[in-house]
Amino acid sequence: MWRHEDELQSMLRDSVDRYAVANDTLVRFRDKRGSADGFDTQSWRDMAALGWTGALLPEEAGGAGLDFLPVLSLAEAIGRNLIPEPFVASAIIAATVLGASNAPAARKLARALVAGEDVIALADQEDIAAIEPAAPHTALQPLDSGGFALTGSKIFVPAWTSETRLLVSATLEGDPVVIAVDARAPGVAAETHRMTDGTICAHLTFDKAALDSDALILRGDDATDAIRLALARGTIALAAQLEGAARRLLSMTGNYLNQRAQFEKPLASFQSVRHGLVSQHLQIELAGASWRSAAASLQQGLTGEAAMRISAAKARCADAAQGMSKAAIHYHGAFGFTEEADIGLYANAILRWASWLGNADAHRGRALNLSREQQPTCN
Amino acid sequence: MQLTPPTGTADLDVLSVPEFRARFRNWLEEHYPPEWRKPIVLRLRGEQEKRWLRLLDDHGWRLPAWPREHGGLGLPLAKQLVYHEELARFGAARFLDSGGTMLGPILIRFGTAAQQAKYLPSILRGETLWCQGYSEPNAGSDLASLKTIAVRDGDHYVVNGSKIWTTMAMDASHMFLLARTQQGLRKQQGISFFLMKMNTPGVTIRPIENLAGESEFGQVFFDDARIPAGDLVGVEGDGWGIAKALLGVERIFVGSPGLPRDAYAVFRQVADQLGLNGGSFDALNASLFCDLNDLVALYEMVAAAAVAGTAEDHDYSLLKLAVSELFQRISEANLQIASDYAGIHGPAEIGTLKLQLHQIYMLARAATIYSGTSEVQRDIIARALLGKAG
Ligand SMILES: Cc1cc2nc3c(=O)[nH]c(=O)nc-3n(C[C@H](O)[C@H](O)[C@H](O)COP(=O)(O)OP(=O)(O)OC[C@H]3O[C@@H](n4cnc5c(N)ncnc54)[C@H](O)[C@@H]3O)c2cc1C
Numbered sequence: 001m002w003r004h005e006d007e008l009q010s011m012l013r014d015s016v017d018r019y020a021v022a023n024d025t026l027v028r029f030r031d032k033r034g035s036a037d038g039f040d041t042q043s044w045r046d047m048a049a050l051g052w053t054g055a056l057l058p059e060e061a062g063g064a065g066l067d068f069l070p071v072l073s074l075a076e077a078i079g080r081n082l083i084p085e086p087f088v089a090s091a092i093i094a095a096t097v098l099g100a101s102n103a104p105a106a107r108k109l110a111r112a113l114v115a116g117e118d119v120i121a122l123a124d125q126e127d128i129a130a131i132e133p134a135a136p137h138t139a140l141q142p143l144d145s146g147g148f149a150l151t152g153s154k155i156f157v158p159a160w161t162s163e164t165r166l167l168v169s170a171t172l173e174g175d176p177v178v179i180a181v182d183a184r185a186p187g188v189a190a191e192t193h194r195m196t197d198g199t200i201c202a203h204l205t206f207d208k209a210a211l212d213s214d215a216l217i218l219r220g221d222d223a224t225d226a227i228r229l230a231l232a233r234g235t236i237a238l239a240a241q242l243e244g245a246a247r248r249l250l251s252m253t254g255n256y257l258n259q260r261a262q263f264e265k266p267l268a269s270f271q272s273v274r275h276g277l278v279s280q281h282l283q284i285e286l287a288g289a290s291w292r293s294a295a296a297s298l299q300q301g302l303t304g305e306a307a308m309r310i311s312a313a314k315a316r317c318a319d320a321a322q323g324m325s326k327a328a329i330h331y332h333g334a335f336g337f338t339e340e341a342d343i344g345l346y347a348n349a350i351l352r353w354a355s356w357l358g359n360a361d362a363h364r365g366r367a368l369n370l371s372r373e374q375q376p377t378c379n
Numbered sequence: 380m381q382l383t384p385p386t387g388t389a390d391l392d393v394l395s396v397p398e399f400r401a402r403f404r405n406w407l408e409e410h411y412p413p414e415w416r417k418p419i420v421l422r423l424r425g426e427q428e429k430r431w432l433r434l435l436d437d438h439g440w441r442l443p444a445w446p447r448e449h450g451g452l453g454l455p456l457a458k459q460l461v462y463h464e465e466l467a468r469f470g471a472a473r474f475l476d477s478g479g480t481m482l483g484p485i486l487i488r489f490g491t492a493a494q495q496a497k498y499l500p501s502i503l504r505g506e507t508l509w510c511q512g513y514s515e516p517n518a519g520s521d522l523a524s525l526k527t528i529a530v531r532d533g534d535h536y537v538v539n540g541s542k543i544w545t546t547m548a549m550d551a552s553h554m555f556l557l558a559r560t561q562q563g564l565r566k567q568q569g570i571s572f573f574l575m576k577m578n579t580p581g582v583t584i585r586p587i588e589n590l591a592g593e594s595e596f597g598q599v600f601f602d603d604a605r606i607p608a609g610d611l612v613g614v615e616g617d618g619w620g621i622a623k624a625l626l627g628v629e630r631i632f633v634g635s636p637g638l639p640r641d642a643y644a645v646f647r648q649v650a651d652q653l654g655l656n657g658g659s660f661d662a663l664n665a666s667l668f669c670d671l672n673d674l675v676a677l678y679e680m681v682a683a684a685a686v687a688g689t690a691e692d693h694d695y696s697l698l699k700l701a702v703s704e705l706f707q708r709i710s711e712a713n714l715q716i717a718s719d720y721a722g723i724h725g726p727a728e729i730g731t732l733k734l735q736l737h738q739i740y741m742l743a744r745a746a747t748i749y750s751g752t753s754e755v756q757r758d759i760i761a762r763a764l765l766g767k768a769g
Contacts, residue, residue, distance in 0.1 A: 351737070
């Protein structure tokens with residue numbers, strides 16, 4: 001067993017596992033996926049009380065100020081237990097952007113995130129299949145009366161609810177900026193889509209949405225860097241969630257195969273089945289090593305090498321998890337093809353996580369491109 | 380709708396295979412309900428399926444495989460294959476027609492004259508819909524271990540037990556089923572083949588929703604359900620052989636490349652809408668294109684061998700394996716090229732189209748499970764390749 005964790009990591013993992021058992025998260029996931037938001041705001045507050053939503057936020061903002069690496073133990077366990085609340089979207093991606101700003105508006109949102117009062121989402125993506133931060137067409141226009149008018153559009157904005165607070169990337173007089181937007185503000189229109197993990201994504205259109213000048217939270221390189229880091233972290237966190245989900249699917253499938261018999265023998269006794277699962281296991285081990293190595297690399301800063309490893313990890317974790325979900329369904333036979341089998345919940349969630357922030361093909365291509373800019377490393 | 384006179388079956392005989400193809404194609408163009416042209420995602424059921432079967436029958440196109448003395452078209456296999464190919468090429472909705480494709484040939488071969496007279500005409504007319512009651516909760520790949528029992532009681536059999544994964548159980552008027560009539564023998568022995576009305580007292584049905592969001596299959600419970608002894612097919616205890624007889628030449632249809640071909644058409648639609656071309660996309664596209672091309676080639680070869688009477692069991696297994704795995708691979712490629720859209724539950728609006736990528740991906744999951752799982756097929760192929768070994 002090469003996996004190891006320090007005390008903090010195992011404490012965080014335990015806290016998710018205990019929460020999952022106490023809250024029967026699979027049942028909850030099943031219940032919530034058809035609900036208006038796809039998750040539960042009360043559970044979000046409960047998770048806040050456990051310290052998860054503020055884990056990454058600096059202490060000045062009321063957060064725990066943890067390093068990113070241990071926070072990934074939360075992500076892994078959240079994936080493994082299939083917790084529908086928007087941890088990656090809000091507590092990783094949005095929190096990273098907020099953590100980069102000292103503006104009072106950002107601090108206020110950060111405190112609301114720590115308390116689980118708000119769900120906050122970064123609205124950056126403007127093009128399909130984009131994996132780099134957007135070079136936004138969305139623009140802020142200063143108004144004579146003070147404040148700004150926001151015009152443009154964003155796609156696949158995650159964690160959408162009617163009350164989600166948005167951090168929108170845009171340009172202002174040629175500068176990249178991030179500005180806080182209330183989703184209910186006039187001039188903001190949303191077209192929503194139910195995703196396979198039960199949550200809602202929105203395509204947003206801003207039509208001269210009026211914003212106060214103090215809503216501007218980041219400008220210039222600070223804005224660009226914060227978004228880059230937020231997406232890099234979000235990508236690894238998704239990779240960790242995917243690996244967690246895949247491992248749980250592997251163990252669920254192993255249990256099933258041991259318990260179901262055909263031809264007077266447990267299915268787990270058939271060599272082709274055994275070897276088939278070993279192939280999945282191999283991919284999952286590669287996946288687990290891959291995101292951990294990417295996270296270690298990111299600790300040294302968001303270098304080209306870190307970005308390359310992050311992309312390799314997302315590709316591997318997406319493919320391993322999707323491969324495992326296909327195998328899980330197949331090895332469960334017709335029961336695996338039913339809505340009532342819990343493996344289907346995972347298979348669906350994995351489809352969303354695998355495709356969000358860039359799918360396997362896109363990230364593999366990016367890893368190769370970035371590798372060309374690196375000194376070859378063989379450590 | 381105005382009826383064109385039924386096509387005489389003798390008339391079909393004089394047509395060459397290409398002429399036959401053209402005639403059926405023209406008929407589809409003229410008469411097929413446009414709202415049903417939803418390949419892969421739509422399967423007709425219940426009243427829709429009845430309407431479709433009746434439409435076919437009204438126009439003299441009902442049941443290519445049945446001999447003429449039983450009211451079928453009595454077509455040679457070559458024309459039967461064309462018939463199914465044209466339906467697929469046209470983009471017709473899938474339909475199960477278990478009565479026509481599965482039960483009919485069994486009754487024609489093993490049924491009494493009375494059973495044939497009682498059941499075949501209503502199957503032809505689409506008045507009865509049948510489901511197949513083979514699998515049980517504990518008898519899947521190992522079908523012969525089934526435990527539903529039928530005990531003779533005067534001029535009835537009393538059935539107890541349960542069937543599961545019964546496709547169209549809720550829509551069917553009848554079921555053909557396997558039940559054990561004698562205990563203590565080798566497990567393939569003592570099984571009998573019965574016909575049963577779904578509204579028989581003591582029969583209850585629980586629909587089961589599948590991962591593609593449909594309640595197409597279900598579990599059927601028998602609680603002292605009585606079947607008239609006249610609805611036993613063949614000799615008591617011969618059910619296994621009767622069920623197996625069905626797995627002959629009909630298996631070519633399970634190996635038809637329709638599903639992967641339709642899925643690949645969706646792949647091209649996604650690519651067109653997103654303007655994908657060049658680079659790694661082309662490599663993927665080319666590999667799927669060639670996979671499909673070669674699969675169709677294999678299908679045509681095996682189909683020709685089936686027509687010539689030289690195809691073997693493992694040929695059909697190989698086709699079924701290849702078709703189901705390619706269908707899955709293409710359904711996955713659809714999601715891969717759809718990037719962000721792959722995470723959408725329900726139809727994805729891509730460009731000007733609404734594409735059911737998620738549903739197709741989930742439907743493809745079942746293909747390696749139903750009609751004999753991939754492992755079962757591989758075992759059959761391995762036995763042909765390597766002998767029984769040991
Ligand atoms: C969509 C759908 C429709 C269906 N419709 C019908 C219907 O109308 N009527 C009906 O009677 N049945 C129907 N079935 C049931 C179908 O025939 C069974 O699902 C199939 O026989 C497999 O049985 P099982 O599901 O119990 O899986 P199991 O037999 O439990 O198999 C589970 C897994 O173990 C593997 N496995 C089993 N044995 C071995 C072995 N010896 N070596 C290696 N691997 C093995 C299998 O390949 C599979 O991956 C349907 C199934 C599906 C999915």
